[in-house]
Each structure stands twice: as C-alpha cells, then as structure tokens.
Amino acid sequence: MAEDLRLSDHELIVLCNDxxxxxxxxxxxxxxxxxxxxxxxxxxxxxxxxxxxxxxxxETFSYLLKKLPPLGPGIALSAKMTTFLYPVVRxxxxxxxxxxxRFESSDSLDPTDLPAPxxxxxxxxxxxxxxxxxxxxxxxxxxxxxxxxxxEIAEVLAIPVGTVKxxxxxxxxxxxxxxxxxxIYFS
Amino acid sequence: xDPRDSDIEDLPQALxxxxxxxxxxxxxxxxxxxxxxxxxxxxxxxxxxKRRRVPRAAWAALAASLLVAIxxxxxxxxxxxxxxxxxxxxDGSGRIDIADVLHLARQRERLSxxxxxxxxxxxxxxxxxxxxx
Numbered sequence: 001m002a003e004d005l006r007l008s009d010h011e012l013i014v015l016c017n018d019x020x021x022x023x024x025x026x027x028x029x030x031x032x033x034x035x036x037x038x039x040x041x042x043x044x045x046x047x048x049x050x051x052x053x054x055x056x057x058x059e060t061f062s063y064l065l066k067k068l069p070p071l072g073p074g075i076a077l078s079a080k081m082t083t084f085l086y087p088v089v090r091x092x093x094x095x096x097x098x099x100x101x102r103f104e105s106s107d108s109l110d111p112t113d114l115p116a117p118x119x120x121x122x123x124x125x126x127x128x129x130x131x132x133x134x135x136x137x138x139x140x141x142x143x144x145x146x147x148x149x150x151x152e153i154a155e156v157l158a159i160p161v162g163t164v165k166x167x168x169x170x171x172x173x174x175x176x177x178x179x180x181x182x183x184i185y186f187s
Numbered sequence: 188x189d190p191r192d193s194d195i196e197d198l199p200q201a202l203x204x205x206x207x208x209x210x211x212x213x214x215x216x217x218x219x220x221x222x223x224x225x226x227x228x229x230x231x232x233x234x235x236x237k238r239r240r241v242p243r244a245a246w247a248a249l250a251a252s253l254l255v256a257i258x259x260x261x262x263x264x265x266x267x268x269x270x271x272x273x274x275x276x277x278d279g280s281g282r283i284d285i286a287d288v289l290h291l292a293r294q295r296e297r298l299s300x301x302x303x304x305x306x307x308x309x310x311x312x313x314x315x316x317x318x319x320x
Contacts, residue, residue, distance in 0.1 A: 021232040028228045032221075040215050050215055058220045065227055070235050125205055144203045145210045172198060185202040 004030045009081040017074035024068070031081070032061055038082060039089050045141060046093035046134075052100060059092045060085070079155070082146060086156040124180035136171035139164055 005012060005027055015027035036057060043056035067075050077084055129137055142153045150168075154161040175181050277287040287306070 021235050024235065025228050025232045028232070029225055032224055032228075036217055036220075037211075040217065041210055044215075045210070053215060054217065054220055057217060058223055061224045062227060065224075065231050068231070071231060125202075126209065129209075141206065141210060144198055145207050175198070175202070181202070185199045 004033060009034075010077055013075050013077045016068050018069075028065070028068070031064075035081060035085060036061075039085060042086060042089045043093050045138070046090065047097055049100075052093070052096050055096050056089060056093050059096065060089050063088060063092065079152070083148065083152050083156055086142070086146075087158070090156075124178070124184065128175060128178050128181055132171060132174060136167050136174065139167040140171040140175075143168055 005015075007015070007027070007030070009031065012027040012031050016024050016031070018024075019027065039057050039060050040053050043053035043060075044050075047053055047056070064075065066072050075084075132140070138157075139153060142148045142156070143150075148156070150161050150164050153164045157164070176186060275287070276283050280286060
C-alpha cells in the first residue's frame with residue numbers, strides 16, 4: 001500500500017484537483033484511508049448493516065472521484081472534511097437503504113423511518129439509544145461524538161440552528177430521564 | 188439566548204466516552220472496497236495524464252509537418268548571395284533542404300555554428316516563401 005501523504009485535508013484536496021496523475025491518486029488514496037472509518041461509522045448509524053455500510057463507503061468515494069477533474073470541476077473544501085462528508089454519506093445511506101427495500105418506496109424518505117440500532121448485543125445505553133428518534137440520536141452523535149458545533153450541525157443537516165438546539169435538548173432530556181442512565185452517569 | 192442551551196453541553200464525560208466507544212466500535216474490514224477505490228482513482232487520474240499528453244503530440248505533429256513542407260517545397264538550389272559554398276546540395280539528394288543542414292552540422296570542425304544557423308534559416312525562410320507563393 002502506498003505511503004500516506006502528511007498533508008492537511010485542504011492540501012490533499014488541492015492536489016486532487018490540480019496535480020498530475022500520480023500525485024492526485026496518492027492524495028486521494030490518502031484521504032480515503034484517513035476517512036474510510038468515519039464514513040463506515042456514519043453509514044452504520046443509519047443502516048446497522050455491514051454490507052450496506054461497505055456499499056455506502058464505496059459509493060461515497062466514487063461520488064467524490066466524479067467531482068474531481070477530468071470528470072468534474074473539482075472540490076472546494078470550505079469546512080472540515082467531516083462536515084463536507086457527512087451529508088454525502090447520509091444521503092447515500094438513505095438511498096442504499098431504499099434500494100435494499102428496507103423501507104416503503106417513497107420519494108422523500110423521512111429520517112424517522114430509519115431503523116433503530118440493533119437489539120443485541122446491548123446494554124442500558126444501547127437500549128436507550130434504540131428508543132431515541134433518529135433525528136435526536138443523529139444530533140446527539142454529531143454533537144458529542146463527532147464534536148461538531150451547533151452551527152456545523154445545522155449546516156450538515158440543512159436545518160436551522162434552533163431546530164438543532166431543540167433536538168439536542170430533547171435528546172439529552174431523554175437520556176437524563178432514563179432511570180438506568182441516571183443511575184450510571186448522573187449520580 | 189435559548190435557556191435550553193444550558194442543558195445541551197452538559198452530558199457527563201463518562202457518557203460521552205461510552206457513546207464514542209459504541210460508535211467507534213463499528214469498524215469493518217474494507218479490503219474489497221479499498222481495492223475498488225484505489226483502482227477507480229488510478230483509472231480516473233490516468234485519464235488526466237492522457238489529456239495532458241495531447242499538447243506534446245500536437246507539437247510533434249507540427250514539427251513533422253514543417254519538415255515535410257521543407258522537403259517537398261524546396262526543390263531549387265539556393266542562390267549563394269554570400270558567395271559561400273555551404274548553400275548547396277551537400278547530400279546529393281537533388282535539392283537543398285534541411286537534410287543538407289544536418290550534413291553541414293556533421294562537419295562542424297570546418298564550419299562555425301553561425302554558418303550552420305544561417306544555412307538553416309535560409310532553408311526555412313525559402314520554404315515559407317515558396318509555400319506562401
């Protein structure tokens with residue numbers, strides 16, 4: 001496997017956009033290795049299915065390749081790479097789930113139709129996460145696991161900041177109100 | 188400011204750690220996808236390499252065309268307005284052309300670079316003049 005380039009994400013994107021074939025391929029593969037686990041994790045949040053998550057991984061980076069010359073105009077990275085990737089992974093995950101016929105066919109898939117995390121193996125936290133509506137679970141994970149700001153969450157989900165705050169508030173309250181979670185984490 | 192904000196940033200660190208651990212535990216073996224993406228990237232960026240080769244091919248074609256034009260158009264001896272013997276059909280091909288310049292270049296021990304350059308310029312300018320006319 002080729003050695004990874006020790007460059008920032010922005011520098012790697014510039015190489016992917018503008019450099020010659022060998023440097024562009026090396027830069028792209030470096031980005032792939034840097035973010036493939038993140039893409040798989042986000043895909044698993046939606047699908048909870050290994051095969052679908054791998055399909056999402058492949059589709060996500062194929063999509064990015066098509067954005068780069070000579071097929072596309074290039075990528076303008078104006079934020080963190082995770083902020084750029086999240087909506088792509090989210091949309092592809094929903095599309096893949098629809099293809100897998102796990103939902104009723106519809107043009108606009110409501111995130112609340114997405115499945116809960118798998119039933120087993122599980123613990124108190126897992127059980128509570130399963131009970132959370134997907135939109136609250138999604139915002140909680142973006143805030144506390146991915147460490148995105150409220151503004152960044154609003155941007156990646158294309159919703160108002162006020163809606164982000166509301167979903168976070170409801171998600172945190174649901175966690176706090178669980179007797180098991182309260183006993184373990186809030187005592 | 189929304190009073191509910193005070194709740195938002197207030198999860199215990201242990202709970203955040205467990206949320207992270209559950210999320211980061213979802214790693215998969217991606218060897219199949221790794222190979223696919225690497226091959227796809229190689230194929231796409233190779234197309235970029237081919238695209239950048241086109242100008243070089245165009246330059247080669249232009250140079251070849253120029254050489255053919257010189258060989259075809261220049262069938263008459265060049266007048267030796269300097270009285271110098273170098274403007275002649277040196278290779279015995281029946282015409283004075285770029286091949287004669289090359290012939291001269293091989294005899295550099297008795298000719299200066301300026302003389303060879305002058306001959307080359309005369310061959311080229313004559314060809315251009317004949318092509319125009």
